[in-house]
Amino acid sequence: MSEQSTSRDTGAVENTVTPAKDTVTVERAAAESGGGGGGLMSGSFGRNLGLVVALLLICAAGVITAGDRFASVDNLLTVLRFASALGVVAIGMTFVITGGGIDLSVGAIVALCSVWATTFATQSMATDFHWIVMVFAALAVGAGCGLVNGVLIAYGKVVPFITTLAMLAAARGLAEIISERRTQIVTVDGFKVFFSADVFGVPLLVIIFALVAIAGWVLLNRTTFGRRTLAVGGNPEAARLAGINVNRHTVMLYVLVGLCCGLAALMLVSRTTTGSSTHGTLWELDAIAAVVIGGTLLTGGRGTIVGTVVGVLIFATLGNVFTLNNQDTSTQAVAKGLIIVVAVLLQQRLARNANST
Amino acid sequence: MNDAPLLTMRGIVKRFPGVLALGGVELEVRAGEVHCLLGQNGAGKSTLIKILSASYQPDEGEILWEGKPVTLSTPQAAMELGISTIYQELDLVPDLSVAENIFLGHELSTAGFSQRSETLRRTRDLLARLGHSEIQATRSVGRLSPAAQQIVSMARALSQDTRLLVLDEPSAVLDQGEVDNLFRVIRDLTAEGVAVVYISHRLEEIRKIGDRITVLKDGSTVATGLAVDQTPTSELIKLMTGRSIEYVFPPRSDAPPMTGDPILEVIGLELAGVFTGVDLSVRPGEIVGLAGLVGAGRSEILETLYGARRPSAGTVRVAGKELRRGSVPAAVKAGVGLAPEERKSQGLLLDQAIYSNITVSTLGRFSRFGLLDSRAERKRSTELTESLDVRPAGVDRLVRLLSGGNQQKVVLARWLLRDCRVLLLDEPTRGVDVGARAEIYALVRSLADSGVAVVVVSSEVEEVLGLADRVLVVREGRVVHEGPAGEIDESRVLDLVMEGKVA
Numbered sequence: 042m043s044e045q046s047t048s049r050d051t052g053a054v055e056n057t058v059t060p061a062k063d064t065v066t067v068e069r070a071a072a073e074s075g076g077g078g079g080g081l082m083s084g085s086f087g088r089n090l091g092l093v094v095a096l097l098l099i100c101a102a103g104v105i106t107a108g109d110r111f112a113s114v115d116n117l118l119t120v121l122r123f124a125s126a127l128g129v130v131a132i133g134m135t136f137v138i139t140g141g142g143i144d145l146s147v148g149a150i151v152a153l154c155s156v157w158a159t160t161f162a163t164q165s166m167a168t169d170f171h172w173i174v175m176v177f178a179a180l181a182v183g184a185g186c187g188l189v190n191g192v193l194i195a196y197g198k199v200v201p202f203i204t205t206l207a208m209l210a211a212a213r214g215l216a217e218i219i220s221e222r223r224t225q226i227v228t229v230d231g232f233k234v235f236f237s238a239d240v241f242g243v244p245l246l247v248i249i250f251a252l253v254a255i256a257g258w259v260l261l262n263r264t265t266f267g268r269r270t271l272a273v274g275g276n277p278e279a280a281r282l283a284g285i286n287v288n289r290h291t292v293m294l295y296v297l298v299g300l301c302c303g304l305a306a307l308m309l310v311s312r313t314t315t316g317s318s319t320h321g322t323l324w325e326l327d328a329i330a331a332v333v334i335g336g337t338l339l340t341g342g343r344g345t346i347v348g349t350v351v352g353v354l355i356f357a358t359l360g361n362v363f364t365l366n367n368q369d370t371s372t373q374a375v376a377k378g379l380i381i382v383v384a385v386l387l388q389q390r391l392a393r394n395a396n397s398t
Numbered sequence: 399m400n401d402a403p404l405l406t407m408r409g410i411v412k413r414f415p416g417v418l419a420l421g422g423v424e425l426e427v428r429a430g431e432v433h434c435l436l437g438q439n440g441a442g443k444s445t446l447i448k449i450l451s452a453s454y455q456p457d458e459g460e461i462l463w464e465g466k467p468v469t470l471s472t473p474q475a476a477m478e479l480g481i482s483t484i485y486q487e488l489d490l491v492p493d494l495s496v497a498e499n500i501f502l503g504h505e506l507s508t509a510g511f512s513q514r515s516e517t518l519r520r521t522r523d524l525l526a527r528l529g530h531s532e533i534q535a536t537r538s539v540g541r542l543s544p545a546a547q548q549i550v551s552m553a554r555a556l557s558q559d560t561r562l563l564v565l566d567e568p569s570a571v572l573d574q575g576e577v578d579n580l581f582r583v584i585r586d587l588t589a590e591g592v593a594v595v596y597i598s599h600r601l602e603e604i605r606k607i608g609d610r611i612t613v614l615k616d617g618s619t620v621a622t623g624l625a626v627d628q629t630p631t632s633e634l635i636k637l638m639t640g641r642s643i644e645y646v647f648p649p650r651s652d653a654p655p656m657t658g659d660p661i662l663e664v665i666g667l668e669l670a671g672v673f674t675g676v677d678l679s680v681r682p683g684e685i686v687g688l689a690g691l692v693g694a695g696r697s698e699i700l701e702t703l704y705g706a707r708r709p710s711a712g713t714v715r716v717a718g719k720e721l722r723r724g725s726v727p728a729a730v731k732a733g734v735g736l737a738p739e740e741r742k743s744q745g746l747l748l749d750q751a752i753y754s755n756i757t758v759s760t761l762g763r764f765s766r767f768g769l770l771d772s773r774a775e776r777k778r779s780t781e782l783t784e785s786l787d788v789r790p791a792g793v794d795r796l797v798r799l800l801s802g803g804n805q806q807k808v809v810l811a812r813w814l815l816r817d818c819r820v821l822l823l824d825e826p827t828r829g830v831d832v833g834a835r836a837e838i839y840a841l842v843r844s845l846a847d848s849g850v851a852v853v854v855v856s857s858e859v860e861e862v863l864g865l866a867d868r869v870l871v872v873r874e875g876r877v878v879h880e881g882p883a884g885e886i887d888e889s890r891v892l893d894l895v896m897e898g899k900v901a
Binding site: 263269272280281284 | 727729730736744747750759761769812
């Protein structure tokens with residue numbers, strides 16, 4: 042009976058109670074028979090759609106309350122420019138969480154990288170040699186912090202929460218010591234010119250974010266590394282018994298997020314033309330929130346880069362809409378909290394449906 | 399002894415996806431008796447007691463308590479009737495004290511404030527009643543010996559009004575003196591009218607403490623209410639092994655290549671405290687079976703030679719080359735594959751597609767510069783799943799949705815794809831229904847015929863005897879017998895395996 046009505050009118054599906062589950066299965070089956078899509082995309086497809094709807098709702102609210110001030114190319118690029126550095130961190134965070142871990146130290150690592158790349162010594166070398174020195178400094182410091190995290194977690198068997206909490210404290214402290222809590226201004230012109238460039242009107246920072254997102258998607262969905270990340274996060278014991286070197290892989294995951302922090306620090310330094318030990322404050326929360334509302338399982342084993350990107354955009358747009366309406370950051374924080382809770386409740390419901398099929 | 403039954407279970411049926419765990423169990427327990435539950439591993443004893451403690455709900459059948467039908471819907475409901483279960487793996491909270499554990503869930507309190515001195519006093523009374531006043535009530539349970547922890551579990555059962563006490567292999571962790579004390583406690587309890595359901599593999603113990611016996615086999619009751627003193631041991635072993643399911647084993651190769659050099663050689667392998675002095679050599683094309691009780695060290699032997707545990711002594715060689723100790727990647731690289739005991743928690747990525755479960759150990763072969771060719775992955779996986787007849791077809795399906803037998807085929811396909819030379823199978827047919835079992839046996843045999851060396855661990859003696867060319871019997875961490883499978887029968891193996899400590 043219901044088959045008849047659905048075949049006549051697909052819209053009628055939403056009127057019955059049971060098909061909610063069926064639609065998920067149908068979407069999955071459709072994506073699977075599509076072949077090229079792969080199992081991972083299919084699972085998150087429905088969710089991503091929901092996220093896009095949420096993003097559109099926020100945009101609609103922006104248009105209604107702020108009109109042209111919101112709906113302009115300039116404003117759009119501003120939102121993206123501000124979201125891009127955090128976005129890069131969130132991509133890295135997606136890998137760590139998919140691999141069954143967590144990294145609370147990302148904000149502190151960003152601060153340390155930004156400071157290290159802008160010290161007088163680094164900048165003198167950059168002036169004498171080439172501004173690329175600053176890039177290498179930031180990336181090396183980020184990777185180094187990630188390496189320490191990863192080795193402690195994989196071989197020291199310290200739980201990720203504690204390890205990265207310790208790194209959070211230590212890295213920010215070190216950034217304060219190095220900078221003597223002063224804001225370090227960027228004087229290397231080559232660096233400033235390069236990073237503030239536009240490509241066909243699109244800021245380079247936005248392009249970097251897009252490239253990192255694409256690279257992240259390929260890495261997670263199309264490479265050995267990504268498949269192993271899913272295995273390690275989904276069932277570490279099974280991964281180990283299948284012959285995967287779980288410890289080494291874990292280290293690589295934290296190094297990867299460290300590298301993302303280094304890159305994000307460079308983007309932040311160029312946007313603000315400063316390095317500071319206060320950069321990236323509370324970014325760990327923003328990054329984790331974006332990853333989780335994106336649909337990546339906090340327990341590991343399933344991750345979606347597309348979801349993370351949309352998650353980052355949702356928070357960035359929300360912030361923009363609030364700012365345009367002269368709302369303070371406190372109201373914004375409350376709205377953020379609500380969104381996180383609703384998204385996670387939804388995610389759990391979907392997970393339960395998936396298990397019962 | 400009162401002859402009216404305290405507990406009656408009739409026609410209990412329990413199904414798990416793809417498996418009939420219990421297919422009509424009858425059990426009748428009287429107040430004041432020790433009723434022994436006997437059966438091989440996998441006969442359904444654990445499932446039955448989980449139904450008694452309301453961890454599982456039966457799909458069919460009825461439970462009568464003092465002649466009245468009851469539904470055991472929650473563990474609390476079972477406890478309120480007076481059913482207490484002491485599991486093999488004790489369920490105590492290690493960081494809480496003895497007294498806190500005993501009264502956990504029914505704490506003594508006034509208006510929410512715990513009555514500490516009353517709790518301690520009653521704990522001491524209970525421990526004294528059990529003959530163990532030396533256990534300190536304030537000590538944390540994690541620091542007690544296994545035997546003492548078991549006493550705490552008993553005290554916990556007694557702290558409530560227990561009328562039926564279920565003991566699941568209580569003597570496994572005890573030494574002789576402690577077993578004697580346990581029996582004394584059981585006799586005290588039955589004298590007070592408590593009924594005891596006692597599960598053990600050790601026939602000697604059952605002779606000593608039991609009143610009546612119920613024998614389970616393949617999920618059904620084959621005999622119930624047998625008087626312990628009137629049933630000879632040979633009769634019990636016959637009941638436990640008597641065949642109701644026809645296992646279909648493929649014929650052994652006529653001329654097994656017993657002359658070739660062994661591909662797998664294990665010399666003096668030891669894992670401190672678990673097993674010691676294990677020597678093993680397997681030739682290409684040969685299937686070697688390890689038989690023994692759960693906890694005898696069989697699975698640990700497999701896991702250690704696979705590198706998943708680091709041995710305290712001994713060497714493992716594959717094709718003459720010594721493997722690095724405690725390294726799974728080294729073993730996999732040398733051509734060893736393991737289908738682990740706990741398929742779901744150790745073998746599979748349940749929420750991922752069949753094909754990615756198959757290729758997970760062979761990813762390098764499908765990638766160029768790290769980029770995966772998932773079309774090739776699917777193609778190879780499809781060929782394998784078709785040749786193994788994994789149903790339903792379709793390699794994009796999530797592994798979670800397959801039955802036990804088909805999940806096992808996926809694990810085997812993983813190692814087939816890797817062309818492994820040594821295959822270690824731990825309980826290859828656990829949770830697999832009868833039809834699929836025959837397919838898996840045939841598959842293992844054909845693998846061996848193609849030159850793979852296979853080591854099989856199974857709790858089911860007939861499986862080991864039917865499948866393997868050569869059998870090793872393991873008891874308490876030592877190999878106690880080795881010989882061709884054709885020269886030993888099931889009751890001899892059971893004899894070797896169950897030769898208990900109780901004289």
